[in-house]
Amino acid sequence: MTQRLFLLRHGEVTSHRGDVPVTEKGLQTAEQVGRRLAARADGPIRVISGETRRTRDTAAAVARGAREAGAEVLEDGVAFALRNPDLYLAGVRVDMVSSEAAFAAQIPGFTEADVAKVSFFAEWLTAPDRVGWWVRHPEPPGDDATAVADRIRTFAASLADRDDATAFTVAVTHSPVLRACAVEVTGGDIGEPRWLAGLEAEVSADRSVRLQLLPEAP
Template sequence: MTQRLFLLRHSEVPGHRGDVAVTEAGLQLATDVGRRLGERATGAIRVISGETRRTLETAAAVARGAREAGAEVIEDGVAFALRNPDLYLAGVRVNMVSSEAAFAEQIPGLTEADVAKVTFFNEWLTVPDRVGWWVRHPDPPGDDAAAVATRIRAWAASFADREDAAEFTVAITHSPVLRAVAVDATGSDPGEPAWLAGLEAEIDADRSVRLTLLPAAP
């Protein structure tokens, strides 16, 4: 049996300094996407998210919209595989944030000046397209794009192990994850995905994974 998986970006947030909440417009968009998916589903929809506030809130809104449309929804919690890339600063895993202060506050005793001394993080904060810069970076202090794509492919392939298959699964993740997987699947970086856009994966019983880009939210 072929499994279908939608890998989607979280909905709209006002910025990326820390793990901020999804906006009201973003929650409405996620609910609308869930409703559209629910209207066309003939079986159960599984919804999974990353561990951040913005992915959790998006997933909850998608599930709510699908239920409003009459679909059966299986809320399957958090998948660690959907996390942002693992980057390390002073021996600590840090989230991809947008200021020296936001990096420093993740590590007790580290100052903004300490962050600025580290070439990777100093450059990360100055480039216009930070995620695209990371995707192309040959040696980040942690996961590169190929490592993230390998992680997601292995996680997606494991859906072939399920016997309680939903009609399809919606997985809410982050832009860097989606862009890394897109490069692996297509050979080029498509740029920032729209809110709730991403990729569709088809997973066969032999654990092979076929990925296609979604130009907009499903």
């Protein structure tokens, strides 16, 4: 059985400062995606997400829309593989945030001045396109784009272990994850994907994975 995995960016947010909710417009768009998937499905739809509020909100809205359209939906909660890249600062795994204060808050005893002394994070905070700068960086202090793409490919391949009748698995994640995976597909950085856009993976029984960009949200 071939498994199909949709890797989607979360819905619209007003900013990326903190663990913010998805906007009402973003929830409506996610529900529309769920309804469209339900129309294409010939079996249950599995919905999973990363651990942030914006991915969980989006996944719940996709599931809600699919159910309203008559699909059977399996909400399987949070998948660790869908997290943002792992970066390390002072021996601590830190989230990709947008200020020295937000980095320092993740590390006991660390100050904004301490963050500013570390060249990678100082440059990250001044880059016009932070995610694109990370995608191209040869030696980030943690995951590079290749490592993230490998993680997602391994995660996708594991779907071959299932022999149930699930039509689609919808996995809501983040822009850095999608941009890292897209490098493998296109040979370069695609820039910021639209809300609810992303990639589709076809996973064969032999665990081979074929990734392709979605021209628009499914």
